[in-house]
Amino acid sequence: MCLAVPGKILEATNLGISxxxxxxxxxVTRQVSLDFVPDAxxxxxxxxxxxxxxxxxxxxxxxxxxxxxxxxxxEMPESP
Amino acid sequence: xxxxxxxxxxxMRYGLPDLLPEEIELVHGPxxxxxxxxxxxxxxxxxxxxxxxxxxxxxxxxxxxPGSRSDLFHVKAAGGHVRIAYSPMEAVRIAAENPxxxxxxxxxxxxxxxxxxxxxxxxxxxxxxxxxxMLVSHVLVPPAMRLIxxxxxxxxxxxxxxxxxxxxxxxxEYETLAAEFRVPIVVGGFEPVDLLEAIAMLVDxxxxxxxxxxxxxxRSVTRSGNGPxxxxxxxxxxxxxxQWRGIGPIPDSGYRLREEYAAFDAERVFGTGEIxxxxxxxxxxxxxxxGLKKPVDCPAFGTRCVPERPLGAPMVxxxxxxxxxxxxxxxxxxxxxx
Numbered sequence: 469m470c471l472a473v474p475g476k477i478l479e480a481t482n483l484g485i486s487x488x489x490x491x492x493x494x495x496v497t498r499q500v501s502l503d504f505v506p507d508a509x510x511x512x513x514x515x516x517x518x519x520x521x522x523x524x525x526x527x528x529x530x531x532x533x534x535x536x537x538x539x540x541x542x543e544m545p546e547s548p
Numbered sequence: 549x550x551x552x553x554x555x556x557x558x559x560m561r562y563g564l565p566d567l568l569p570e571e572i573e574l575v576h577g578p579x580x581x582x583x584x585x586x587x588x589x590x591x592x593x594x595x596x597x598x599x600x601x602x603x604x605x606x607x608x609x610x611x612x613x614p615g616s617r618s619d620l621f622h623v624k625a626a627g628g629h630v631r632i633a634y635s636p637m638e639a640v641r642i643a644a645e646n647p648x649x650x651x652x653x654x655x656x657x658x659x660x661x662x663x664x665x666x667x668x669x670x671x672x673x674x675x676x677x678x679x680x681x682m683l684v685s686h687v688l689v690p691p692a693m694r695l696i697x698x699x700x701x702x703x704x705x706x707x708x709x710x711x712x713x714x715x716x717x718x719x720x721e722y723e724t725l726a727a728e729f730r731v732p733i734v735v736g737g738f739e740p741v742d743l744l745e746a747i748a749m750l751v752d753x754x755x756x757x758x759x760x761x762x763x764x765x766x767r768s769v770t771r772s773g774n775g776p777x778x779x780x781x782x783x784x785x786x787x788x789x790x791q792w793r794g795i796g797p798i799p800d801s802g803y804r805l806r807e808e809y810a811a812f813d814a815e816r817v818f819g820t821g822e823i824x825x826x827x828x829x830x831x832x833x834x835x836x837x838x839g840l841k842k843p844v845d846c847p848a849f850g851t852r853c854v855p856e857r858p859l860g861a862p863m864v865x866x867x868x869x870x871x872x873x874x875x876x877x878x879x880x881x882x883x884x885x886x
Contacts, residue, residue: 469581469609469867470554470660470712471738501637504663504777515715515768518607518664519635522774523715529767537741 472517474525475500477510491516549696549839551689552710553580553867554738560872562740564747572747575703575839576872578692578792579710581656581685582609582865583837586791587825589685590615596652596683596818597623597630603646605639606654608632609865614858616825636668636682643672643680652814655682660712662686662803663777666784669805669812683814686803687790689713690721695798696838697729704839706750708736708743711765716781718773723761730759737765784809793861794827794834833860836869843870850874 475491480502482488487502491514498516502508505521513530514521550556556576559565565574578584594615597604604620611620611632624630629649633639636653643651655665665682672680689710696702709722714735726733732753736746746764753760763769781803790802805813827833830848835841843849843862853859855871862868 469607469657469865470552470579470710472660472712472715501667503667504774504780506776515712517660517712519637520664520667522660522663522712522777523768526767533737533739533741533745533767536745540741540744 470517472515472522474513474515477502477508477512477514479510480508489514489521491521549575549577549704549706550708550710550736550743551577551579551693552708552713552738553583553865553869553872554712555579555708555710555736555743556869556872557867558738558740558743560876563876564740564743567744568747572751574747575842576836576869577696577707577839578795578837579658579689579713580837580862580865580867580869581658581661581687582607582613583833583861583868584687584692584792584795585610585613585656585685585861586793587616587827588791589683590619591617591825592815593654593683594618594620594623596814597628598626599650599818601648601650603629603631603642603649603651604654605631605633605642605651607634607656609867610654610656612855612858612864613861614864636665637671640668640672640675640677640680643677644675647679649679650817651680652818653680653682655684655686658687658689658710658713659717659781660710660715662781662785663716663774666781669784669809670780672812673809678811681812681814681817682805684785684804685790686785687792688787688801688803690725691798691801692792692795693725695795697725697731699838699840701840704731706732706734706754708746708750709733709761711735711737711742711769714763714765714769714773716774716777718771719761719763719769720771726759726761732759733761735761735763735765735769737768792837794831794837796834828859831860833862833870836862843873844877846870 639653785803862870
């Protein structure tokens with residue numbers, strides 16, 4: 469239920485009082501509400517839950533998690 | 549203990565328990581809203597969905613959850629208008645397109661989903677819809693953690709807090725929990741590497757004798773969370789007591805619609821009254837969701853209880869601990885039945 473998927477904002481438009489974006493998830497695009505992330509801009513990555521972006525992903529922090537992955541790989545035995 | 553069912557799913561899917569030393573045991577928490585939705589609530593949903601003139605809209609997972617006598621799929625099969633939606637805004641759209649029907653959305657979820665469901669109600673009010681309502685059963689994570697921590701049988705020594713719940717609400721309340729119960733808590737993400745890192749951070753805390761809140765999922769979570777989302781959720785919802793399936797009532801553990809939004813409250817619109825029901829006695833879901841038992845400890849697991857014919861909700865939802873074990877671990881020799 470609390471599944472949220474990261475996607476990249478391709479474009480954003482105003483629709484009445486809402487801000488709607490076209491967001492790409494690995495090749496698939498969907499309409500997403502940006503009402504909860506007013507600062508998000510095209511090019512940003514957002515986490516999307518039931519049609520709403522709930523956060524803008526911090527690129528520096530995402531890189532830190534990726535580096536942690538490389539670190540774990542180094543420490544893992546060759547094959548479990 | 550990881551709280552969130554999505555994290556349980558990642559843990560089982562990627563076989564993380566097999567990568568960890570024996571001393572580290574992962575127990576699975578109550579963070580599956582489908583699993584904790586009370587039997588009374590499911591019966592109420594079935595009752596409303598079966599009424600003539602109603603279009604009942606729900607997230608897909610809820611349809612197979614057994615009520616005391618039936619489930620929403622059976623209502624649909626019997627000709628009831630039950631539709632699956634990905635977003636609550638679809639239900640608002642359906643209501644606008646079908647002014648002669650009553651459209652009811654099954655508003656379940658934890659804090660992650662609350663802003664979206666609040667937005668649906670807020671938009672419906674703004675659009676002046678008089679045929680949209682929500683059957684609300686929102687639940688909150690911290691009261692459930694308190695219940696687990698206060699239990700004399702508790703053996704959880706560290707928590708992975710739910711990353712998407714904290715994306716919305718931040719983690720100040722979890723700092724309080726860590727200090728109050730002297731238990732390490734790490735806000736964790738949902739990728740295998742996130743969970744491994746969160747576990748490593750918990751082990752570091754335990755080895756150092758610390759009991760703090762740390763944030764592993766910093767690419768999405770900040771201390772104060774998502775301000776606009778919280779603002780709307782508090783505009784539409786207020787805290788209330790909630791019945792948790794298998795666990796019982798927990799004070800101040802959920803949301804209901806505020807008085808200003810009473811016209812959108814399906815329980816008031818349809819006046820379903822009080823429903824009292826009994827859980828199937830064989831199901832140990834309550835113990836599983838408090839981390840006191842593993843799914844494989846249940847004699848019905850994989851035999852009398854399978855995803856197609858579930859006794860309890862944790863076998864239904866893709867996030868339920870029983871379904872995660874059934875999907876990923878039942879073929880592992882010796883350990884499980886099935």
